[in-house]
Amino acid sequence: MNKIKINEDIDLRNTLFSGQAFRWYLKDDWYYGYINNSFIKIRIIDKHMEYESCMGKPCESEIIEYFNLKLTYKKIFSKIEDKYCLLAYKELNGLKILNQDPWECLISFIISAWSNVPKISKTINDLCVELGDKQVIGDEIGYTFPSPSIISTKNEKILRKFGLGYRSKYVLNTSRLLSENLNIIYELFEKTYDEALNVLLEFPGVGDKVANCVLIYSLKKHFAFPVDLWVDRILVQDYGIDKKMPLIKKRKWAQNYFGDHAGIIQHFLFHYKRKYNQ
């Protein structure tokens, strides 16, 4: 059994089921999912993460990167005085913001538009089962997330069968744009938040919310701040922001208020609101 020593607390349930990733599931005390598009099972026992993957992928360094284990949350929140942030941090200790694969993340959040977590997960899973490659760990079967060139060979009608609905043409056209050169999104790691945001907004089905999700959940832009329905409620109900304020203004207000790690704070507030508040 492979093991990684864990220094900070990790809460796998809150981390993997807080709406930032959609393909993890729990079975027999193990969490099954994908890191860099490779099937893996993990669990935490006595300050160690135990894992089993297929043929050495993902490797230890990829897992550490995926869970952002080098980032010290305590340090980030020690500079925060806001009471809601501190409450969410206290209640959700061990929640991590993941570094997912940007391509899968981009398509997943395009699919997430005006939907709900169970349906998003089902749709993505159907897509992978139909178009991805099979991977096996023990008795469990997994499927990789299909590449842009594979999705590009399909048409809107086929994608609708997977339950994508009107998002089908967004997924198809975004895939087509990236099928020639997927590097366009991996190059965003090197770009600033604003530059990367503007590149993402060019893709069909990607607005300010989806782009900011991709930036915070896969491209390590901690300043990114997705304003969805729940975060909007938080800003209006808890921070007294005018409900009528346009979405982008709300986002900028929050980034200014919360600072460099606004996106990380956002995820704590978001998950806390969903879990404990109405």
Added chain:
DNA sequence: TATCCACCTGA
């Protein structure tokens, strides 16, 4: 620039 609404689908 700011508001309005169609767009798939399943609970």
Added chain:
DNA sequence: CAGGTGGAT
């Protein structure tokens, strides 16, 4: 009605 976007006004 649900974790938006794009197009029109």
